[in-house]
Each structure stands twice: as C-alpha cells, then as structure tokens.
C-alpha cells in the first residue's frame with residue numbers, strides 16, 4: 702500500500718518512523734511519503750494562504766500549491782473519473798457503504814487513488830472506515846490548516862481521483878495533521894503483516910460492534926483487588942462466555958448507541 706501525506710508540517714509525521722508503521726515501512730508493506738506543500742510555492746515567503754473571498758476572519762489555503770503537489774503525486778495524466786461532490790456517504794452507519802450514492806465515484810475502481818481531506822465538515826471516521834481504508838492500494842491524505850482549503854481543490858481533485866472529506870469527531874482541531882495521524886494508526890494496524898498477532902485485532906473495541914472485555918494480568922491480587930475467578934479457572938468455553946457477557950454489559954452501559962445497533966443486528 703502506498704500512502705502520501707501533504708502538509709505544511711512534514712516533521713509532524715516523523716513519529717511514524719518509530720511506530721509499528723515504521724516497521725511496515727522498513728519491510729516494504731507500506732510505502733509512506735510525506736510532501737511539504739510549501740515545496741510547491743514559488744514566492745520568497747513560500748505563501749500557502751490568502752484572504753477569503755467574501756470576507757470573514759482567518760485565511761484560506763490557496764489552490765495552486767495543492768494542484769501542483771497533487772499533480773506530482775497522481776501523475777500528470779492521473780485517473781479521470783466522473784464524480785459528484787467531494788463528500789461521500791459516511792461509514793458511521795452499520796450498513797455497508799452505499800456505493801450507489803449520487804456523490805459517490807461513478808467511473809473508477811480501487812486502482813484509482815483515494816484522496817482523503819480531514820475536515821470539520823466531513824463524514825465521521827469509524828472503525829468501518831479504517832477497515833475500508835486498509836483495503837486501499839493508494840491513499841493520499843491532504844492536511845489543511847488555517848480556515849480550510851479552497852473548495853476548488855476538492856472539486857478539481859474529484860475529477861482525478863476518489864475524494865472523501867472525513868472528520869475525526871465532533872470537536873475542533875487546528876488542522877488535519879492530528880486527524881491523519883489517528884486515521885493512519887487506525888487503518889495501518891489492520892494491514893496484514895503490520896501487527897504481529899492478527900488474532901489480537903479480533904476482540905477489540907468496535908470490532909464486531911461491541912466494546913472490548915476487561916483485561917487482567919499478574920499478580921492475581923493487587924492492592925486488595927482480585928482477578929475474576931473465572932479467568933483463573935482454565936475453562937476456556939466459560940471464559941469466552943464470561944468475556945462476551947462483559948462486552949455486552951459494558952457496551953450497553955457505556956455506549957448504548959453501539960449496543961442498540963449491535964442488538965438490532967443480532968435479530
């Protein structure tokens with residue numbers, strides 16, 4: 702899998718060299734490339750922003766550096782696909798991603814790169830999104846700053862690739878870098894060969910729609926707290942049953958929204 706990141710803070714992603722993803726890069730499982738948007742500027746101050754048309758506070762990211770950088774990543778020709786607007790149906794629902802939505806790509810396939818722009822106005826990133834991204838051959842992440850990126854970048858990019866605006870959640874960040882770091886970790890660990898023991902991914906929170914069960918390790922007693930007896934019984938079937946019951950109880954108590962969706966899917 703190839704991953705390109707466009708940002709004005711390339712050093713922000715240096716940390717990806719020390720994580721599991723660093724090993725995946727070294728092993729050739731992931732080809733990760735970081736691009737400094739300012740390298741596509743041609744003025745003395747390497748300007749990437751300007752005042753917004755129509756007035757308003759803050760600055761908007763200029764389209765030219767984005768177009769030049771994405772041209773370099775996608776190749777001069779690049780895929781030409783007929784698309785709706787940049788947004789695509791989110792993965793937040795429990796339904797499979799609707800591939801027939803009016804704003805979904807109408808003439809492209811998995812070999813067409815996916816360009817993901819973090820945005821407060823994007824669809825919320827979920828584990829379902831992470832699973833989908835882990836299947837992609839080439840993802841380009843466009844990290845914006847200031848008040849956002851000129852809309853024409855999304856419109857033009859949508860003629861060259863599949864484009865998604867994605868939000869990390871309903872809170873406000875200062876730019877896209879933190880969101881991209883989180884998304885790369887979330888889908889990167891799902892890529893075969895990145896995590897040593899893939900079995901460890903199966904019973905995590907949000908896999909299967911339930912939160913994970915509580916975990917314990919040695920010592921059996923700690924500051925007056927004991928490990929549940931069932932976990933010391935060696936009875937694997939009973940342990941599995943107890944763990945599932947814990948998952949259901951925790952999900953119902955902590956995330957009733959997830960519980961309702963999970964319960965509906967059991968019927």
Ligand SMILES: N#Cc1c(N)n[nH]c1-c1ccc2c(Cl)cn(Cc3cccnc3)c2c1
Pocket residue numbers: 819820821823844845846847848849850867868869870871872873874875876877880
């Ligand atoms: N993903 C996500 C996400 C999230 N969950 N919160 N904020 C963001 C996010 C993503 C991209 C940008 C770009 Cl480009 C500029 N800003 C700053 C900003 C803040 C408020 C209103 N407009 C722009 C971004 C914030």
